[in-house]
Amino acid sequence: MASKKTGIDEDNTGWQGIPALQKLHNLAVWLRSSSLHSDSWRDAVGLSLGIDNATRWSSWYRVIDNAIRKKVQMNQFLLEHGREFENTVLSGSNWDLLAKTHAFLEPFASATLYAEGKCSSVSQSLFLMDSLLFHYESAKAQYSHPGSMDTRMLHAIEMGWFVLDKYYTMTEDVPVYTAALLLDPSKRLAYIQKNWPRDWHETAIAGARDLWMTEYQGLAISKEPERRPAPLLSKKDGQLSFLFRSIEVKQKAIPTYSDNLDYFINVLPLEIDCTPLEWWSHIEQRAQYTTAHPESGLEEVRHFYESITAELFRQHSRKVGESYQVDIVRDIGNLAHAHFTSQFFGIPLQEYGAGSDSYTARALSDVLANLFGYVFLDLDTAASYKNRVVAAAETKSLGEKMQTTVAGIKAQRFPSLRHMLRIASSDGVLRSYGVELIDRLLESGKGVDEAVWTIIPTAAAACATQAQGWAQMIDLYLSDKYYSHWPAIQKLAMSDEPEAFEKLKKYALEGFRLSTPAFGLLRTVVADKADLRDGPRVVSVKKGDTIFTDFVTAGLDATKFPDPYEIKLDRPDDLYIHHGWGPHACLGRPIVTVAGASMLRVCARLGNLRRAPGQAGEMKSKTVNDAFKVYLAENGSKWGPFPVSKKVVFDKTTEM
Numbered sequence: 001m002a003s004k005k006t007g008i009d010e011d012n013t014g015w016q017g018i019p020a021l022q023k024l025h026n027l028a029v030w031l032r033s034s035s036l037h038s039d040s041w042r043d044a045v046g047l048s049l050g051i052d053n054a055t056r057w058s059s060w061y062r063v064i065d066n067a068i069r070k071k072v073q074m075n076q077f078l079l080e081h082g083r084e085f086e087n088t089v090l091s092g093s094n095w096d097l098l099a100k101t102h103a104f105l106e107p108f109a110s111a112t113l114y115a116e117g118k119c120s121s122v123s124q125s126l127f128l129m130d131s132l133l134f135h136y137e138s139a140k141a142q143y144s145h146p147g148s149m150d151t152r153m154l155h156a157i158e159m160g161w162f163v164l165d166k167y168y169t170m171t172e173d174v175p176v177y178t179a180a181l182l183l184d185p186s187k188r189l190a191y192i193q194k195n196w197p198r199d200w201h202e203t204a205i206a207g208a209r210d211l212w213m214t215e216y217q218g219l220a221i222s223k224e225p226e227r228r229p230a231p232l233l234s235k236k237d238g239q240l241s242f243l244f245r246s247i248e249v250k251q252k253a254i255p256t257y258s259d260n261l262d263y264f265i266n267v268l269p270l271e272i273d274c275t276p277l278e279w280w281s282h283i284e285q286r287a288q289y290t291t292a293h294p295e296s297g298l299e300e301v302r303h304f305y306e307s308i309t310a311e312l313f314r315q316h317s318r319k320v321g322e323s324y325q326v327d328i329v330r331d332i333g334n335l336a337h338a339h340f341t342s343q344f345f346g347i348p349l350q351e352y353g354a355g356s357d358s359y360t361a362r363a364l365s366d367v368l369a370n371l372f373g374y375v376f377l378d379l380d381t382a383a384s385y386k387n388r389v390v391a392a393a394e395t396k397s398l399g400e401k402m403q404t405t406v407a408g409i410k411a412q413r414f415p416s417l418r419h420m421l422r423i424a425s426s427d428g429v430l431r432s433y434g435v436e437l438i439d440r441l442l443e444s445g446k447g448v449d450e451a452v453w454t455i456i457p458t459a460a461a462a463c464a465t466q467a468q469g470w471a472q473m474i475d476l477y478l479s480d481k482y483y484s485h486w487p488a489i490q491k492l493a494m495s496d497e498p499e500a501f502e503k504l505k506k507y508a509l510e511g512f513r514l515s516t517p518a519f520g521l522l523r524t525v526v527a528d529k530a531d532l533r534d535g536p537r538v539v540s541v542k543k544g545d546t547i548f549t550d551f552v553t554a555g556l557d558a559t560k561f562p563d564p565y566e567i568k569l570d571r572p573d574d575l576y577i578h579h580g581w582g583p584h585a586c587l588g589r590p591i592v593t594v595a596g597a598s599m600l601r602v603c604a605r606l607g608n609l610r611r612a613p614g615q616a617g618e619m620k621s622k623t624v625n626d627a628f629k630v631y632l633a634e635n636g637s638k639w640g641p642f643p644v645s646k647k648v649v650f651d652k653t654t655e656m
Helices: 019-032 035-045 057-069 071-080 092-115 122-144 151-173 175-182 188-195 198-216 238-247 261-266 276-281 283-288 296-316 328-345 361-376 381-411 429-443 448-477 483-493 498-514 551-555 589-604
Strands: 318-320 323-327 520-524 529-534 537-542 546-550 607-611 621-624 628-632 647-651
Touching: 019 035, 019 057, 019 092, 035 071, 057 071, 057 092, 092 122, 092 151, 092 238, 122 151, 122 175, 122 238, 151 175, 151 198, 175 188, 175 198, 188 198, 188 261, 296 323, 296 328, 296 589, 323 328, 328 361, 328 448, 328 589, 361 381, 361 448, 381 429, 381 448, 429 448, 448 483, 448 498, 448 589, 483 498, 483 589, 498 589, 546 551
Parallel strands: none
Antiparallel strands: 318 323, 323 647, 520 546, 529 537, 607 647, 621 628
16 A cells, blocks of 8 residues: 555556556656656656556556566665655566566557558458457466466456457457458458357358448449558567467468459468558459459440540531541540540539639640640750740649649548448449549548649549540551451441450550550669660660660560551450550559540441541651650641641441
8 A cells, every 4th residue: 555645646446456556556656746756767767667547458568568678777766765665666476467467468569550550451450359369368278277377367368358359259240340351362261260250150251242242242443552561560579470370371372363252262361461452452453353343434434435425526526518527636535535534533624514714625635735745755855945834834723723622522531331442432433433542642641732743643644645545546547558447347336245345445455556655664774784685686784774665666576466567356465565564554554445445436336437638637747766756736837745636537427
């Protein structure tokens, strides 16, 4: 019992029956009762003891941890101030109990740190609960054994186990917990069978399957940036690492290739070095498990492009004699991709009811093209300063408009199961993609301004390069050399069979290969020296050298594309690298391919689509530095990085 003259708090209900903790509590309160006390302690021990909280295990762990770290200095201090503390000096048995308590609480402290951060997951939380429950049961067995019996520790462990087991049992009734484990490639069904009570299995798995079938099957998954891996345990997290190894499934599998839910959950777990969400976000999984990444999103992309392309033909075609004429670059391709970009990223357009201070589709197309052109394709030194001034002014204005959009999404953010699982809203898959992207940027800790300036370059690349790719592709298929393929494209366009659209996608891929919108990349050598194989030759390079990787030449590599100048629909999809390759592959490739095929389908359904006669039907271009194409303005006044005009004509059609 504390002495009255010390003013030590005697109202420490809950710890009065544990002398070691009561003494530690009284010492912590005494140190805080006077600056003289705390100063003398600091001089003697050199470390703040801290203060416990009767209801918080973490505060007790910190106090005990500090005490054990400074055990020698602390014992000396207590001996020197024995008259002030009377019975507060810690005995050998007291220190033994503190050491046992510290050892028991250490995995909880490590688990708390492990679960913190933006990379945590539902699966990870259950893994931690399973680990700690195993820890409780192991400690119960240890302190129940005759050779290491400790009734005081056993009583405390049983009380904590009762509370943890109460909440742990509740997870059986919430199917999302089971689903999280089943869809975690490092856990799956084998983990549940190893660590969950047998009588939970059937009900829990049935609930997870029902959740998938009734709530999420067929909904589109947002195309979001890949997340960083959760921090791996370091060697110092010894106890928690041991617990993890104790409950994990020992036998691991090699990757499997069956896109089937039951097959996926029943095969052995995989070793992964990232969160389950990041694993599922990898392009390899998106390509392999197409059932888990439904195609409804791409169907909406197809519907959008077919609808907007047909509408733009109706708006901008003009009757010339017995035929119709339209600028397929300026009034169709550029505007269609501007409409898509506005919908995808939430950029307000006047065409969709935004105010007069908002962009038209044509103005947005010009702004994004100017920005992308200045940043990536500023080839004319004489015009560079002017390009910079124009791009800077237009981009600033776009940033101000996007501030409103991003701030509005931030104000509407809310936690829900649908949101946490990245499921698109019912307002439309296409519009939800951009909303989810913005929301993820905000969730990662970015402010509104930083999110805006992350989105704008992405939007510029999405609009400008797609418009350029489309212009070059339609120019290719309407050229004398490749127009012989047009009847076959027309026949496919008239069909509603899925196989027909798949072939149109192949025509789009071949068109992009032969007229790629990305001409190449510059790379700097970082190795001291290296030999690079470039077709039949070997090029020796050294650190600091600049290398141009030519996408145009790569698309014509006869070793990969036999008869490279021919259109062939049976080439393997993985050979087309104009949207990146391997870990650098672009998740937007499926959208670009579907968009190109959809617009091609609308054009081919028009009656006898062909180039306009004379110069109006030509898309004038030249090559700069033997690598980059530039295009002549419609009035012939200047060269620019993007196509601007190409007239086509077509006959009367039901599509109009």
